[in-house]
Amino acid sequence: MPIVLKSRDEIAIMREAGRINAEVLQVLVDCLRPGLVEKELDEIVRKEFKKRSVTPAFLGYQGYPATVCVSINEEIVHGIPGDREIGDGDIVSIDLGCVRKGFVADSAVTVAVGNVSPEGRRLIEVTRESLRRGIEAARAGVRLGNIGAAIQAYAEGEGFSVVREYVGHGVGRQMHEDPQVPNYGNSDSGPVLKEGMVIAIEPMVNVGGWRTKRDSDNWTVRTLDGSLSAHFEHTIAIRDGEAEVLTLP
Numbered sequence: 001m002p003i004v005l006k007s008r009d010e011i012a013i014m015r016e017a018g019r020i021n022a023e024v025l026q027v028l029v030d031c032l033r034p035g036l037v038e039k040e041l042d043e044i045v046r047k048e049f050k051k052r053s054v055t056p057a058f059l060g061y062q063g064y065p066a067t068v069c070v071s072i073n074e075e076i077v078h079g080i081p082g083d084r085e086i087g088d089g090d091i092v093s094i095d096l097g098c099v100r101k102g103f104v105a106d107s108a109v110t111v112a113v114g115n116v117s118p119e120g121r122r123l124i125e126v127t128r129e130s131l132r133r134g135i136e137a138a139r140a141g142v143r144l145g146n147i148g149a150a151i152q153a154y155a156e157g158e159g160f161s162v163v164r165e166y167v168g169h170g171v172g173r174q175m176h177e178d179p180q181v182p183n184y185g186n187s188d189s190g191p192v193l194k195e196g197m198v199i200a201i202e203p204m205v206n207v208g209g210w211r212t213k214r215d216s217d218n219w220t221v222r223t224l225d226g227s228l229s230a231h232f233e234h235t236i237a238i239r240d241g242e243a244e245v246l247t248l249p
Ligand code: MF3
Pocket: 057, 058, 059, 061, 062, 064, 069, 078, 095, 096, 097, 106, 107, 169, 200
């Protein structure tokens, strides 16, 4: 069951979790530059989370070994921050989750570092806009499929493809709760969205085809055809009939 926020306290804590996650994600974005070693991002998260009295949602999740996912260029999601340096012209996806008093917030952005190709920049903008449209489609009383349909129509209309094998999700007391929130599919399908529901919407958009493969590290997911991929994610709550974005600083 997805979390449905009832008490004022629960809403307040989810808002805190979302704000803190967004603040720390912004700290990471501000650090990005060619030559930064991926692992440094993990170290920053540990320090910034401690300062803000939250714990990492990802560390130890199904054995995941870091606090943050760093996925570069044709990597889609779940890249483990390692000894690799970020290069000039890379597009870098950063995905972060925190736990505040038992409540989870989850969000992601893709950033152009240095001299990125026009296609890479357009991919980032289209993916950001597809998330905005997905959020706009999330309203009390409509079916969940409206979200994915809005994302898919826009991203495909721009000539890109939408990843199928990884999806958004309910979030709150657990990082991954029901329902799944696909970034594709038919409007008027799926469960009806209700006041107080909390979900993470997270389109992953590829320049080439939608198919993926996983590395031998069992985490890193990349495009099968080697094309660029971008990822944006927000945690939202349905409040007063509309989506309230919780993961804003
Ligand atoms: N934010 C990611 C998602 O919702 C979770 C990362 S999985 C982890 O898919 F193992 F890295 F935590």
